[in-house]
Amino acid sequence: MSLVINGYSESSLLNTLKNLQLPYSEQELNKIKNDLKSELDLFKQRELPEAVFALIIDAYHCEIKDGSKVKKAACYIVLGIDMEGKKDIFGLYTFFGKENRADWNKVFEDLVNRGLKKVLIVVSDDFPGIIETVKAVYPYADHQLCFVHLQRNIRKSMTKADAAEFNKELNKIKLSSSFDEALEKFQNLCNIFKERYSRYMNLLMEKAEYYLAFTKYPESLRKHIYTTNVVESVNSLIEKIRIKTGGYFNSVEVLEINIYLQRKNLKQTKWRKPVPMINGHIYEIQQLFQLRYFNQTQNS
Numbered sequence: 391m392s393l394v395i396n397g398y399s400e401s402s403l404l405n406t407l408k409n410l411q412l413p414y415s416e417q418e419l420n421k422i423k424n425d426l427k428s429e430l431d432l433f434k435q436r437e438l439p440e441a442v443f444a445l446i447i448d449a450y451h452c453e454i455k456d457g458s459k460v461k462k463a464a465c466y467i468v469l470g471i472d473m474e475g476k477k478d479i480f481g482l483y484t485f486f487g488k489e490n491r492a493d494w495n496k497v498f499e500d501l502v503n504r505g506l507k508k509v510l511i512v513v514s515d516d517f518p519g520i521i522e523t524v525k526a527v528y529p530y531a532d533h534q535l536c537f538v539h540l541q542r543n544i545r546k547s548m549t550k551a552d553a554a555e556f557n558k559e560l561n562k563i564k565l566s567s568s569f570d571e572a573l574e575k576f577q578n579l580c581n582i583f584k585e586r587y588s589r590y591m592n593l594l595m596e597k598a599e600y601y602l603a604f605t606k607y608p609e610s611l612r613k614h615i616y617t618t619n620v621v622e623s624v625n626s627l628i629e630k631i632r633i634k635t636g637g638y639f640n641s642v643e644v645l646e647i648n649i650y651l652q653r654k655n656l657k658q659t660k661w662r663k664p665v666p667m668i669n670g671h672i673y674e675i676q677q678l679f680q681l682r683y684f685n686q687t688q689n690s
Contacts, residue, residue: 427643430650438480438501441508443668443675444471445480447497448515448618449489450625453638454645456486460638464489465628465645466497469621470506471614473675475668477661479624479653480506484642491519498527510679511603511615515539521600530682532603537564538617540594540601547590548583556583563602564612572605573598608674610667627652 449464463486470480481501485493494517511532512524516539524533541560545553559579566572576598580591594601604616614620631648632639639645668675 426647430647433650434481438504438506439472440505441679442470442472442506444511444513444615445509446513446618446621448621448625450628451489452632452645454642455638455640461486462488464493465649466493467621467624467649468497468501469624471665471668474672475664477665478657482646482649484645489517491523494520494523498523502527508683510675510682513615513618515618532606533600534603534615535597535600536618537601538619548587552583552586566605569602569606572602576602608671611671614665614668624652
């Protein structure tokens with residue numbers, strides 16, 4: 391199957407299968423390819439739920455063959471957690487060039503066109519312009535910037551000793567009983583280091599509400615919405631395939647079929663059942679949702 395997916399030539403495929411004593415004809419190989427393409431098209435066009443608990447988004451960066459050239463590309467992956475706690479990939483979108491805000495706009499436009507109108511929380515990295523993009527499409531959603539990325543960036547921006555102290559306090563702030571408490575503690579922490587890192591602390595305080603949005607939710611839900619790790623784990627599966635197939639993908643289609651097949655496998659294994667902690671808080675999530683979107687419904 392992997393030989394078929396990853397763009398090997400017909401003669402190479404037939405020789406390999408012959409050596410393995412697998413009697414596939416050229417027609418059968420083409421049928422496998424065409425069936426996968428049809429499945430992928432249906433997957434990318436399918437209707438989405440109107441309301442979901444969380445969207446966790448990230449871009450996977452790679453190189454893809456385009457004609458005779460190998461070009462840089464970004465595949466924008468949107469992982470959703472529905473109101474019952476079930477995970478799925480809601481969309482994948484590949485564009486040549488670097489990750490950019492215009493392409494993220496196209497991603498969100500497609501999600502809305504396919505029916506996704508209401509989201510409780512969006513989780514992303516701190517890509518330039520992503521805050522404004524999310525707010526324009528889902529103005530009532532909380533937006534969480536990846537807390538793990540924050541701690542990683544702190545290690546890059548501060549001395550080793552200061553970063554260790556700062557991150558130690560951040561881990562305590564994660565356990566705050568409320569958003570307001572977390573926000574106050576975060577601002578106090580930034581003020582302690584402001585004299586040594588004035589510009590950086592100001593930047594952190596400007597985005598404090600986005601780094602701490604997850605603290606608005608019950609503590610047992612927080613580990614599922616404070617980081618983009620779950621979608622990055624999908625990226626890592628694809629990265630292993632890229633390395634095995636020579637460092638690049640033979641086409642956009644090959645990349646997206648690989649992601650689609652990883653998604654199918656996850657739906658049969660890790661994602662087969664709802665996340666227990668989220669599923670156990672369905673009532674609370676629905677209450678949060680009603681409070682968040684009540685005014686919108688009243689004014690529509």
